[in-house]
Amino acid sequence: MTLDSSSPVRILLADDHALFSDGLALQLTQANPAVTVVGQVFRGSDVVPAVQRYSPHVVLLDINLPVPNGIDCLRQLSATYPAVKTVMLTMYAYQHFINECREAGAAAYLLKHVRVPVMLDTIARVLIGERVFPVPTVPDMHAADSFVTRFKLTPTELKIIALIRQGRNTQQIGEQLFVSFETVKSHRKNIYRKLNITHLSQLLDFAHEQGL
Numbered sequence: 443m444t445l446d447s448s449s450p451v452r453i454l455l456a457d458d459h460a461l462f463s464d465g466l467a468l469q470l471t472q473a474n475p476a477v478t479v480v481g482q483v484f485r486g487s488d489v490v491p492a493v494q495r496y497s498p499h500v501v502l503l504d505i506n507l508p509v510p511n512g513i514d515c516l517r518q519l520s521a522t523y524p525a526v527k528t529v530m531l532t533m534y535a536y537q538h539f540i541n542e543c544r545e546a547g548a549a550a551y552l553l554k555h556v557r558v559p560v561m562l563d564t565i566a567r568v569l570i571g572e573r574v575f576p577v578p579t580v581p582d583m584h585a586a587d588s589f590v591t592r593f594k595l596t597p598t599e600l601k602i603i604a605l606i607r608q609g610r611n612t613q614q615i616g617e618q619l620f621v622s623f624e625t626v627k628s629h630r631k632n633i634y635r636k637l638n639i640t641h642l643s644q645l646l647d648f649a650h651e652q653g654l
Contacts, residue, residue, distance in 0.1 A: 445476040445566050453565070454498035455482045456489050456515070457531065458507055458625045462554075466502070469558045477562070485628065486510040490518050493526060500549075500565055505532040505539060506598045508628030513542055520547030527568040534597065540575055550574035599633050602626065606642075607649040 445451055453470065457463045460482075467479040480496040483489055486507040493501065501519065505512040512530065519528050527549040532539065540551050549568035552561060553576070564574050595603075598619070605615045616626045639645055 445474050445562060445569075449476065451477050451500060451565065451569065452480045452496065452498045453477060454480055454489075454492055454496055454501045456484075456486075456492075456501060456507060456512070457482075457504040458484045458621055459504075460484060460622070461620065470562070473558045474562055477565075484622070484625070486512065486515045489515045490522060493519065493523050498526060499569060500527045500529060502529050502531045502552075502561075505530060505534065505543075506596060508625050508632065511596065511632070513539075513546060516543060516546045516548055527565075529564060529568060535576065544573070544575055548573075548575075551576060594636050595633065599629055599636075602629050603633060603645065603649050606630075607646060 455463045455467055457466075463482050463484070467482060470477045471479055480498055481492050483492045484507075486509050489501070489503070489507070492498075503512050503515060503519075507515060510518075512532075516528050516530065519526060524547070528547065529550040529552055530543045530548050531552050531554055533554050535553055543551050550564050550573065552564055552574075567574055601619065602615055605618065610618065612626045612630070613623055616623050619626070633645065634640065637645070637648055639648070
């Protein structure tokens, strides 16, 4: 299924990796003249205002956005802009994420390693009312994982906790994960909130107890 250049498609990109977002914007617009990337945002708090400002037909939304995360943004979009098609874009093929996004109103769920033609085909399909969700190709190792079921920590947050325990500061963590200083700060705030802690010493105690 292809997009028709006579009916331009307005796309908003929401991903905290600026380099990935820039590259995707370029590839999408070069691959099909029907596509216009109307905006790029890098924080969850900017998604709904950007939808209000740019009126996209489709939002490509990363699950790991900071403050709030992508799934919380999805719920906001489903409630306030139900006509906008939200396509989740993520590295995680776990069934519990797929189910949660489906239930929250996503039109589709795509893994970041897909090729641009697949992404464009998915966009075309959701625009005519289809919902596109994959069959997981990897074991759902996180389904019974205590960090997901008890603490609601995302894989990125677990990585950050491990790096903090190794003595990395916020700047070093950002460089290692290829995200901004502010993104790491936002993830740290989320971690503290989820674990109901207020001090670094408490986080280090948690990491030690859990073997991170």
